Amino acid sequence: MRRVKPEDGTIIFFVAFGADRQMCRLATTFNTQKQAFSYLQKHRTKFEHLARTRLASGDLEDGIVVLSML
Secondary structure, eight states, X not given: OEEXXXXXXXXXXXXXXTTEEEEEEEEOSOSSHHHHHHHHHHTHHHHHXXXXXXXXXXXXXXXXXXXXXX
């Protein structure tokens, strides 16, 4: 999983689907990137499963899987 830093507590990361990569955005209520990334790492398996489920169902916003806190 690779991540990109937008602003505040939002994390952009990529999930591998075979040879493809899917961009995912996780919106959190945290004030810092460090806190948000720590949260993502703690719940990584759950977020990857949610991202795969949403991609399979076509639930995308502008080609991005959008996730929020559990």
